[in-house]
Amino acid sequence: MSFVTDQVRRIDALLDRLQLSRPTTPSADDEEAQAVRSELVEDRERIVQLQFLIKLISPPPSAKSALVPLYLVRSALSQSRLTQSRSILTPGIQSREGGEHGEAQDTSSPYERDLEWVLMSKATTQIYGQLLNLILEQTIPLSYDIDYWDSVLNSYRYSALYSIQTSPLRLWDFGQEVYRDVRQRAGVQGITEGVEGSWRQFYALVRDVVRERSVEDVRRRVVSPLARVRTECRKKRDALRRIRSMNANALGVLLGEGLSNRTMHEKGIATPMTPEFGVSDEDFDERRDKWRGTIVKSIALMDAVLANVNEEGMTVDAFDPAVGAATDDDRFYRSSDASISSLGPQEVAERLHLLLETRLPNYQASFEEQVKIHGRPSRLIRYWFPATVLLLSSGTILRILVNRKEEILTWVRDFGVTVRDFWANWVVEPARKIIGTIRHDEGSEISIMSKRSLEGDRESLERMVVDFAVQHPENGSLNEAQIADIRSKVKEGDLTPVLKAYEKDMQSPFFGVVRGNLIRTLLIQVQKTKVDVEVAMGGVDELLKSQELLFGFIGLTPGLLVCIGTIRWLNSTFGNRKTTQSGRQTGKLLHGIRNIDRVLTSAIPTDFGELMYKDQGLLLCDVHLLRQDAGKVMPKQIYRDFLEDVDELVDVRIGVKKQQKIVKRIRWAYAKWIQ
Template sequence: MSFVVDQIRRIDSQLDRLQLSGLPSSVESYSASALAEGSHDTAESSRIENLQSLIKSLSTTSSARYPLSSPSRIEDILQQASLFTSDASYEHDLEWLLVSKATVQVYGAILNTILESTIPLSDDLYYWDDILGSYRYTALYSIQTSPSRIWEWGKDVYTDVRKRGHGRGLKGFREDGGEGIRQGWRQFYGLVREVVREKNLVDVRRRIVGPVALIRGEVKAKQAGLRRVRTMNANALGVLLGEGLGNESMHGEGLASPANKYATHDEHPHRWKGSIARSIALMEAVLVKVSDPELSVDKFDAAIAEMTDEDPYYELYSTDGEQTVSSPKPMEAAGRLRKLLQTLLPEYQTTSSALVREHGKPSRLIRYWLPVAVALISSTTVLRIIVNRKAEILTWIRELGTTIIDFWSNWVVEPTKRVIGTIRHDESSEVSIMSKRSLEGDRASLERMVVDFAVDNPEGARPLNESEIASIRAAVKEGDLTPVLKAYERDLAHPFTGTVRGNLIRALLIQIQKTKVDVEVAMGGIDALLKSQELVFGFVGLTPGVLVTVAVWRWLSSTLGSRRGSARGRKHGQMVRELRNIDRILSNSRPTEFGELYYKDQGLLLCEVHVLRQTAEQVLPAQLYREFLEEVQDLVDIRTGVQRQLKVVERMRWAYAKWF
C-alpha cells in the first residue's frame, strides 16, 4: 500500500461521510414527493439503483486489494452512467457523487502515474554519477554507445548528401548517372567525401578537447535533462497535493458541505461540488504544463496559476462557499474527466517516456551488445569443443554425480544413522575393541591353571584341602599368584634342572596367561571409556560431512542468486539512503513564510518517502511497520513545518536504528 492509496482512501471516506450526512434528506424528500403523487417512476428508480451501483464500484472499499481503478475502468463507468441534466435533486446529487468518486479515482491515477514516472529517474541519475565518477566507466560507456553514434553520424552525412544532391539518394545517383552506374557511384561518393571533410573541419575544436571530455559533456547534458524532468514531476506532485483534493481532505472541513460544523445542510449545500470542479481544472492544467518541454521549472507554478485563473471551474465557489458562477453540469464534468483519461494522461506518459529514453541510461541492448557479440562469435568454438569432447564431458558429469552421491551416503547418511543408533542404545552400533566374553574366559582359565599348579605342587607333604583351594581361588581373582611365583623362584635358581625336572616352563606359561589377563583388564577400561563417549565420537564422525555439505550449499546459494541475506542487507542500505535523501531535502529546502515546503520540495520528499515506505514494509515486522506508518504520516504532513519534519527524521533515525 502506498501514500497515494492512503490519500485516495482518506478523500473517499470524506465523500462517504458526505453521502451519509447530506444526501438522506434528499432521499426522504424524493420519496415523499413520489408518494404524494401516488406513483413511482420505475425508470427513475432503476436509474437511481444503477447510479448507486456505479458509485459503489468506484469506492475504494469495493476492492481492498486494488483500491485504485484503472483509467479504462473509470471511462467505462462514466460511459455506463449516461449522465444528463435532471430536475430531481436526489438524482442530480447522485450524478455529482458519481462524478466526485470518478474524480477521486482520476486524481489517484494521475498521482500514481507521475510518482511511478519520477521514482525510477533516481536510478538513472545514479547511473550517470557512476559514469562521471570513473574514467574507466566513461571509456566503457563510450565503447557501448559507439555503434549508435556512428549510426547518427552516418545519418547526418547521408542527409547532407541528399540535400546537396537535390533530394536524390543512392538509388537516384545510380539511375541519373550520365555514363551509367559508374558515373552515378562516382558522383555519390564525391559528395560523401566532401561532406565528411567539411564535418571534420567543423569538429576540429571537438577533437582538440578530447573524446573523453566530449563523452563527459554528453553525460552531463543527459543528467541535467533528467534532473529537469524529475524536478518538473516533483513540482507537479506538490501542486496536486497542495492544491488538489488531498489538500481539501486534510485542511478544515475538507469536502463537507457545511461551511462550519454548526451550519445546517441548507447553508452552502454544494461546496463539495466546487472542490471537485477545482480539482478537475487543476489536474488538467498540471498535465498540460508538465508535458510542455519548453516550460522552465521556475515558471511552472506561475503557468499553473495562469491556466487555472482562466478556467471557470476553478473559481466556481469563493473561499466562503458562495457560488460565483453557474454550476457546471455533471455531464460536462464527466466529459472533462474523460478528456483527462483519453488524451492528457496518455500524452503525459508518452512525453515522459520519450524524455527518459532521450536522457536516461541506455537500453540493455546498447549496454550489453559487446559481451553478446563476443559470446556469439565464440559460440562456434565452444560448440566445437563440446562436440569433440562429448564423451569426456559425459564421463566427468557421471563421475561427479557418483562422487556426490557416495559422499552424501558415506559421510552424511551413515554417520547420522550411527549417531541415531547410539542415542537409542542400539547394540549393533556400540563402539568395542574386544569381545564381551574374552576377559571372563581368560580369567577363569588363569584361575584353573593356578589351582591345578598349587594342587600338583603343594608346599607341604600333605595335599591341599578345600578351604585352602578356595583361598587360592580368591587370591587369584585379586591377582595374587604366590604359589606359582614361589615355584618359579625356586626353579629359577637352577634353570636347567628346573626346566628338565621342575616346573619352570609351566610357571612361566602361567605368568604369560596372567599378563594376558592384565592386558585385557586394561583394554576393558579403555573399552568402557570409549562407550561412555560414544555419542561424541559419532558427532565427530558426522561433522566433516556436515561442514562440507553446508559450505557447498552456501557457495551454490550465493552463486545461483539465492542471496537472501545480501538482499536484506541491500534493503537496509536502501532505507539508510532514502532517510539520508529525506534529511537532505528538508535541510536544503527554503521554507515559505509559513515555514512549509515549496511544492517542488514537497514532491521530491513524497518520492523518497514512497520508496522508504515500500522498503520498510519488506524489512520491518508487522507491528513495528504500523508504528512506522505513523512516523511517515507525520513526515509528509507539510502543515507541521520543516523544523518539525526534521525532528521526525531524527526520531526515525534513533527509533529504528536497528533496522536501518
Template sequence: VEEAEGDGREWARVLMDEGLSFNFGNESTDISKAEESDSREWKAVVEKSIALMDVVLQNVTTLETGVSDFEDAVFASVEDDPDVSPMGAYENQVGRPAKLSMRLQHILEVHVPNHMASSQKLVAEYGRPSRIVRYWLPASVLLLSSTTILRIVVNRKAEIISWIRDLGATVRDFWFNWVIEPTKKVIGTIRHDKESEVAIMSKESLKGDRDSLERMVVEFAIDNPKNSGVGTGALNEAQISEVRAKVKEGDLTPVLRAYEKDLRKPFVGTVRGDLVRTLLIQVQKTKVDVEVALSGIDALLKSQELVFGFVGLTPGVLVCFAAFHYLGGVFGNRRGMKQGRKAGQTVRVLRNIDRILTLATPTQNNLLSYKDHGLLLCEVHVLRKRAHRLFPGEIQREFLEDVADLCNINSGIHQQLKVLERIRWGYAKWLR
C-alpha cells in the first residue's frame, strides 16, 4: 500500500512537472515569446503530456516497481513513444490532431476506469479491513454471552424496571425542585411577589408586641404614678402621652424604678404583685428587643433576596450544564468540539508538510524531487479538505493564497518553509 501511495504521488508530481508545462511568464514576456517562439513548442508539450498520462495510468498500480524504476520506465516510454514527434517534424501531419484526440478518448474510456478499478482493488486488498473482519471477535463474544445476559435481565426484570423508574423520578424531582422552583422564586423576587419574600418573622409580630409593651407600661404608670417620673398624682392625657412616647423610644423608667424599689423588699413586692408585674414587663421588653434585632436581619435578607435566589438556583444550573456538556461530548453534537477536532486535524497535516520539507532531498537547483513534491501535493490536497469551513470567508481566501504559495516548487525549499511558518502564526487563532 505504501508503494502504491508513493507511486500515486510520484505520477502526480511527474505530470505536474513534465506534462502541460508551458513555462508562461508575465504578460509582456508572453507577448514577446509568442512573437519569437515557434508554434511547434506547445504541440510537443501536448503530445508529451498525453503520452505521460497514458504511460503513468498503465504502470502506476504496479507494486513491484520502485519509485526510481518507475521514473526511468515512464521517461523511457515517453522517449520511445511513436506518437511523440521530434522537433521540426510537424509539417504535413494533417491527421495528427485526430490521432491525439483518439488517444485521449482511449485514455478516458479505458485507462482511467481501469486505473480506478485497480486502485479500488488494492485498497480492498491492503487497506482497512471490512467490518466483518474488524468486529467478528466482539460479535462472537456477544453472541456466546447473549444467553447469560438474557437470563440476568429476565431474573432481575423487576429490579431493572424499579431502577429505571427511580432514575426517572430522581431526574424529574431534581429538575422541578432545583431548577424550576428556584427560577420561579427568582422571577417572583424580580417582580416583588409577596409570596417569594424571604423572612424569618411575620410582618405584624413586632407591631403587636410593641403595642402590648406600650399598654403594659402605660397601665403600670397609671397604677403607680409615683414611679412614672412625670408627676406624683393621677396622670393626665399629656403625661400619659409622654410616657407612651418614651416607651416607643425604649425608655421604661416607671417600671425600672418600681423594680428597683421592690428589690429592696422582694417578699413584700412579690406579695403585693408589683415585682412580678415589673419582671413580666421586662420579659416583654426583651421579647420586643429580640424582634427588633430580627427585623433588622429580616430587612437585610430582603435587600439581598435576589442574591439568595440566584444562590439557590446555581447548583441546579451547574449540574444541568455539566450534564448537557457531557451528553454533547458523547454524541458529538457540539459545533465547538467538531471545530476543535477539525483544527487539530489541520495542525497534523501542517506537521506532515513540515516533515516533508525538512527531510526532503533537494535537487541541484534547491527544488523538491519528484517524490517529495508528490507527497507535498497530496498533503496540500488533504489540507484544503480539512480547512473547509474552518476559516471565515475572507480568511479562507487568504489561507488558500498561502497554500498556493506553499505549492510553488519554483520558489525553493527555503521559501516554502517560510510560507509554512507564515501559515502557522498567521492562522494560529483558528488552529488552536
C-alpha cells in the first residue's frame, strides 16, 4: 500500500460520506416528494445505469489498491453518454438542447444530476490518483539513471567502458552525417559523366567529407580522448536532474493544490453530520457546492500541470508561475463554488475525456522519449561487447569441451562420489551414532577395552596370590578363614604375603632365582601392575561413556558446518536471493532516512515555514520507497505505527522544523529495524 493509495481511499471515503449526509426525503404527503418519485420512475433506466457506473469505478473495500484501471474510467465516461449529445444517444428521452448559442439545456431530475456529479467526482478522484501514481513511479527510477551517470563520470575506467559500449552508435551517427553531407554536395555539384564518372565523383566526395570530419573530431578531442564522452554524460545527467526536479515540482503542486490538500484542510467538506438528524438542506448544498468546486478546480489544475511539466525549455523556477497563469485563464479554476452548478456534468465529462485521451498520453510519450534520450543505455548497448566476445570464442570453448570430454566426465563423476562419501561418512554416520547413543544402543557405545578383561585379570591375580601363600606359609598351613582373608585383601590390592617373600628373596637374589620364588613374586607383581592399569583404563572408559553424546555432536559438527556453508553459498549465488534481499532491507531503510533528512535539511522553506513544491515532491518519492522497504521488514503492528508517523511526516502544513523532529522520532523509535 502506497501513499497515493491512502490518499485516493480517503478522498473516495469522504465523497461517500458526503452522499450519506444527504437530507432525509420529504414525507409521502408532500407534493415535492411525489414529484421526485415521478421523476425517478421516468428516469429509472438512466439512474440504474449511473449507479452501476459509479460502482464500477469505486474501489472495493477489500482491495489492496484503491486505484481503478484507467480503461474502466474511460469506459464509464463513455457509457455515461455525458461527453456526447444526450438527445442523439438516448432515444425516447426529451431533447435537452436549446437556449442561446446552441448550448445544452439540462432538464434532468435533481437526483439524476447528483448521480452524474458523483460519477464525475469518482472519475476525477481515480484520474487524480493515477496521475499521482504515474508521476511518482516515473520520478523514482530517474535517481537510478542519475547514479549511473555519476558512476561513469567519477571513474575514467567506466568512462572508457561507456565509450566502447556506445561506439557503434557514434559510428552510426558519423555514417549518417557523412551520408547526408555527401548527398547534399552531390545534389549541388551534380553527377553527369556516366556511371564510372559518377562513382568516381561519389567516392571522392565521401573521402573529402570523411577527411574534413576526421580533422574536426581531432581538433575537438585535443585535450582528452574521453572529453567528448564525459561531456555527453554530464549533459544527460543534468537533463535527468531537470526532469526529476520538474516531476517532483509537479507532484508537489498536485498534492499542495489538488484534491489531497483541499479535502484534508477545507472544513466545509470535512464537517461531520449530526448523528441524529444529519445536516440541513442549506448545509448540505453548501458542502456539495464546495465539493463540486474542488473537483472542477482539480481538473483544471491537472490539465495545467500536464500541459507544462514536459514543455520544452521549461525550468523549475518558471514552472509554478506557468501553472498559475494557466489556471488563472481557465474558466474551471476561476469559477466560484456557487457558480459551479452552471457548468454541468457534461462539460466536466468532456474535460476529463480530454485529460484521458490527450493530456495523459502526450505526457507519457514525452516523458518516455526524454528518458530514452537521456537515460542510461539499454542492456543491448551495455552488454553487446561481452556478448560478442563470448559469441566469437564459443567455437574455441566448444572445441575444448569436446576434446576434454572424458576428463570432464571423470571429474564430474569423482566429484559426485566425493560428495556422496562425505555425506555418508561425515553426516549420516555420526548422526546415526548420536541416535544410537540416545537410545542406549550397545553397538554404538564407546569403549577402549573389553567388558570382561578386568574381571578375568583380577581373578587370575587372586588365584596367584592365594596359591603362593598356601605353598609358602609363614607359620604353618593356612586354614579356610586365613585364605578367605588373603583373598579379600587381594581384591583391595594388598599383596602382603607375596611382598614379604619378595623382600626375603631380595636379600640373597641368586638363591631366590635358583629356588624360583623371586621370579614368581616378580611375575605376580607384573600381574598386579596389569590389573592396576586396567582399573585406570576402566575409569577413563566410564568417563568416555558419560560424555559419549558430546563426542557424537563434536564429530557431527564439521560435516554440518560444511553442508550449511555450501547450501548458503548456493542459495545466494543461484537461488532467488530472497534471504540476501531481506538482509539488505536494513541498509535501504537507513539510506531512505538519510535521503529524507537531506531533503528537509537542504530545503529552503517558504515564508510560512513549509516546504516548497519541488522539495515536497522529492520528500514524497523518498517516503514512498521507505514505506515499501519498511513493509518487508517490520511486523504488522509496528508497521501500522510506522505508517502513522510517515503520514504525519508528509503533511507539509506542520512545517519543516516539526518534520525534522518526526524524522528523529522515526530514527530512534524504529532503530531496531533501521540500523
